[in-house]
Amino acid sequence: MDLLDQQTDDVYEFGPYLLEPKQWRLRHGDGVVALPPKAFALLLLLLEKHGELVTKNEVLARVWADTFVEEGNVAFYVAMLRKALSEPANTIYIETIKTRGYRFVAPVIVRSCGQDIAQEPPPVARDATGRAVPPVALRGRRYRFAALAATVLLAALASGVVVARFRNEPIDSVVVMPFHAIAPVGDQAYLESGMAESIALRLGNLPALRVPPLAAVRRDEDPFEAGKRLGTQAVLTGAIQRAGERLLITTELSRVNGGGRLWSWSFDTTSGEILTVQNEIAERIAVRLGRELKDADRARLSRRDTASGQAYDLFLQGRERWRMRTPESIKQAIGLYERAITIDPQFSRAYAGLADCYNIAMSGLPPEYRYPRAKENAEKAIGLDPDSAEAHTSLAFMRYKFEWRWQDADDEFRRAIKLNPRYQLAHHWYGEFLGLMDRTDEAIAELKTALELDPLSLAVRSDMARPLMRARRLSDARAVLEDGLRIDPAWYGSSSVMAEILALEGRDRESAGQTWRTLTLRGVPDGQIEELRTAFEKGGMPDMIRAQIRQWLRQDPAHKSSASFFTAQYLSFAYARLGEREDALRWLETSIDRREDAPLHMLTNWAYESIRDDPRFAQTLERLNLTQGLKR
Numbered sequence: 001m002d003l004l005d006q007q008t009d010d011v012y013e014f015g016p017y018l019l020e021p022k023q024w025r026l027r028h029g030d031g032v033v034a035l036p037p038k039a040f041a042l043l044l045l046l047l048e049k050h051g052e053l054v055t056k057n058e059v060l061a062r063v064w065a066d067t068f069v070e071e072g073n074v075a076f077y078v079a080m081l082r083k084a085l086s087e088p089a090n091t092i093y094i095e096t097i098k099t100r101g102y103r104f105v106a107p108v109i110v111r112s113c114g115q116d117i118a119q120e121p122p123p124v125a126r127d128a129t130g131r132a133v134p135p136v137a138l139r140g141r142r143y144r145f146a147a148l149a150a151t152v153l154l155a156a157l158a159s160g161v162v163v164a165r166f167r168n169e170p171i172d173s174v175v176v177m178p179f180h181a182i183a184p185v186g187d188q189a190y191l192e193s194g195m196a197e198s199i200a201l202r203l204g205n206l207p208a209l210r211v212p213p214l215a216a217v218r219r220d221e222d223p224f225e226a227g228k229r230l231g232t233q234a235v236l237t238g239a240i241q242r243a244g245e246r247l248l249i250t251t252e253l254s255r256v257n258g259g260g261r262l263w264s265w266s267f268d269t270t271s272g273e274i275l276t277v278q279n280e281i282a283e284r285i286a287v288r289l290g291r292e293l294k295d296a297d298r299a300r301l302s303r304r305d306t307a308s309g310q311a312y313d314l315f316l317q318g319r320e321r322w323r324m325r326t327p328e329s330i331k332q333a334i335g336l337y338e339r340a341i342t343i344d345p346q347f348s349r350a351y352a353g354l355a356d357c358y359n360i361a362m363s364g365l366p367p368e369y370r371y372p373r374a375k376e377n378a379e380k381a382i383g384l385d386p387d388s389a390e391a392h393t394s395l396a397f398m399r400y401k402f403e404w405r406w407q408d409a410d411d412e413f414r415r416a417i418k419l420n421p422r423y424q425l426a427h428h429w430y431g432e433f434l435g436l437m438d439r440t441d442e443a444i445a446e447l448k449t450a451l452e453l454d455p456l457s458l459a460v461r462s463d464m465a466r467p468l469m470r471a472r473r474l475s476d477a478r479a480v481l482e483d484g485l486r487i488d489p490a491w492y493g494s495s496s497v498m499a500e501i502l503a504l505e506g507r508d509r510e511s512a513g514q515t516w517r518t519l520t521l522r523g524v525p526d527g528q529i530e531e532l533r534t535a536f537e538k539g540g541m542p543d544m545i546r547a548q549i550r551q552w553l554r555q556d557p558a559h560k561s562s563a564s565f566f567t568a569q570y571l572s573f574a575y576a577r578l579g580e581r582e583d584a585l586r587w588l589e590t591s592i593d594r595r596e597d598a599p600l601h602m603l604t605n606w607a608y609e610s611i612r613d614d615p616r617f618a619q620t621l622e623r624l625n626l627t628q629g630l631k632r
Contacts, residue, residue: 012047013109016087019047024258026084032222033084036237036252037261038063042077046094046104055101078102171262173210173232174253174285176200177223180239194316195240195249202282204422213424215454227256234262236285251281305385306340306347314340315350322357325459327364330357348385351377355394356425359401361566367595371402389420397429400436402595404624409433424453428460435467438603443467458484462493469501470604477501492521504606508541515544542578549574566591569598573607581611588620599624 012019018027021044026033035043041063046054059074078094085093093106176196197214204211212230227235238251250266267277306312318336321329337354340347357363358374378398381391396412399405413430416423431446447464454460461484468477478501484494499514512532519529528551535547552567552574568591575584591598602608602617603626611617621627 010110010112012044012050013111014047014050014093014104014106015085015091017085019043028087035081035084037254038264039077039080039084042074043081046102047108050104050106050108053097053101053103059101171233171255172208174203174234174236175212175217175223175227175230175232176203176214176236177217177226177238178214179249180237194319196236196238199236199282199285201420201422203285213422213453215424215456218456224254224256232256238281247277249277253285305349306344308344308347311340311344311347311350314343315347315353318350318353322353325360325362327362330360330363333357334363346384348381348388349390351381351384352388352390352394355381355398359394359397361597367402371398371595374398374402387419389416389423389426392416392419393423393426393429396426396433400433401597401600404599404626406437406625410437422453424450424457427453428457428463431460431467432463435463435470436600436604438470440467440471444471456487458488458491458493462491462497465497465501466604469497469504469606474501474505490521492518495521500606503541509536512536512541512544545574545577566596568594569596569601572598573601573605576607576609576611579610581614584608584611585614585616585620588617592620592624599626602626 009022011021016028017033019025020027024040026035026040026043042059045059045062056074063074063077078096082094085091091106093104095103095105097103176199178196200211200214203209204213210232212232216230217226221229223235223237227233233256234253235256236251236253238249241248248266250264252264253262254260255262265281306315314336318333318340321333321336324330334354334357337350337357340350341354344350355374355377358365358370358377361367361370363370374394375398378391378395381388382395385391392412393416396409396416399412400409410433413426413433416426417430420426427446427450431443431450433443434440434446435443437443444464444467447460447467450460451457451464461480465477465480468474468480478498481494481498481501484491485498495514496518499511499518502508502511502514516529516533519532531551532544532547536544549571552571555567568587572584572587572591575581575587588598588602599620602621602624608617
């Protein structure tokens with residue numbers, strides 16, 4: 001009988017572990033050590049015959065009854081189990097009998113219907129050389145499941161395809177988990193998430209197959225729990241091992257209910273063929289799930305962005321750095337994208353990624369430096385691939401952010417979403433744009449879509465709060481930000497917008513507190529923050545705003561540092577809050593000259609309420625084509 005299908009009421013206790021075959025669970029104290037099906041089946045076989053020699057042929061016959069694999073797979077899974085069974089330290093659980101097989105040598109208690117039916121002496125602990133040492137006291141530390149580590153299924157010495165049985169029950173939904181990296185891994189988190197995201201995006205483009213975005217998977221989440229929470233029938237797990245240019249990749253599709261395995265495949269390939277492997281995995285899943293692929297479907301699954309695996313590898317690294325949204329990480333991303341483009345000058349998505357680095361203000365670079373570079377790379381990306389959703393999104397953002405070509409930006413965003421309805425960044429940036437254009441309901445709907453595609457995005461939550469504020473749905477805006485603070489209390493974007501909400505509600509002291517918190521999280525020197533606190537205690541919010549103005553004016557003359565690249569915009573807002581329209585309008589014009597973001601906020605920012613009736617403000621709106629006529 002295949003151990004994957006075996007049902008037994010027996011449970012096996014050894015050291016601090018308890019294996020429950022019927023529940024498909026390996027417990028450690030109050031926690032769970034998740035194992036892929038083959039590793040679980042191998043452990044069950046060894047426990048069933050604990051103390052006895054289990055030959056390699058027997059392992060292959062019992063664990064891989066329906067599959068042809070090489071013996072190297074067995075050694076790999078034994079190594080995986082030894083790594084998973086890491087407590088107590090230096091305890092030997094599985095002994096290798098050279099050329100023959102393996103023996104489970106630690107004491108095992110088998111329980112059936114609550115009764116002990118077998119017990120052996122205490123375990124023998126050994127040091128790194130294999131010599132016996134005094135027993136180590138069992139520790140009660142709870143194991144925390146790591147989702148990446150739980151999906152390992154890499155047959156390191158296998159090559160080609162390993163196909164398991166396929167069951168014919170229909171599957172119409174699958175969640176793709178982040179791949180797990182096997183040592184030696186180096187710094188390749190980008191590869192683990194990048195491969196999974198690419199496969200999920202390809203599958204998500206197929207009609208009638210529901211694939212949640214990778215971002216919907218929670219950190220450290222068990223694959224089967226993720227499938228249940230997201231309502232999918234199947235879960236795809238995978239693993240990667242890198243050895244120079246060589247990549248060893250294995251994937252496995254399992255049913256969410258019951259953990260039944262549908263199939264597993266492994267690939268022995270190179271970095272240069274990573275795109276081919278991604279495409280092949282996606283296509284095989286689709287075929288195995290009974291999808292009749294048309295030519296258009298195959299094109300969606302197998303689209304290649306670059307012929308260079310090395311360029312693609314650098315692209316994935318650059319995207320990972322960009323997502324961190326810090327000045328340093330974005331500058332690193334710029335370097336990585338530029339290296340990818342040097343290798344493959346026709347790589348459209350790398351140009352789009354580079355444009356996005358210059359598009360966003362988090363780079364710390366001044367707008368006059370960013371604008372020409374964002375423009376050049378976005379237009380290059382479009383020229384290379386007119387059907388790229390990423391390229392159209394980059395161009396749309398640049399059009400409104402720097403050029404204030406509102407209708408062109410709207411058209412580009414719509415084109416990007418039509419090309420790829422699942423591209424989260426297109427929905428996010430389009431929603432932000434719609435909010436700034438005072439198309440509040442549309443903005444909220446678009447940002448909700450972006451949040452569905454990336455439920456953990458703090459940037460989306462911060463941007464969604466603003467149109468909610470505009471609609472005076474302050475409690476809803478506050479709830480969105482509070483959810484973000486629970487995800488990451490250190491994200492200063494949440495506290496920054498929260499300060500605005502509290503100010504609108506007239507809760508000045510709480511608003512000031514959120515402002516100080518924001519500045520602390522941004523790394524502003526304590527002395528500057530204390531200056532604001534002192535001013536607030538002396539004269540309330542107006543005095544604190546004046547203290548901020550003095551600080552910005554001290555920074556502005558050189559206009560060189562990353563701390564001052566939006567000084568004119570901040571000064572315009574601050575003077576407008578104080579009702580000092582001459583200075584507010586003067587700094588608004590300066591912000592326009594510098595291509596800062598103040599003009600983007602003219603329709604919606606609550607600080608400008610005090611100067612909206614000034615003819616000069618209306619003239620500026622007209623000059624920028626920012627009129628209510630943009631609504632639709």
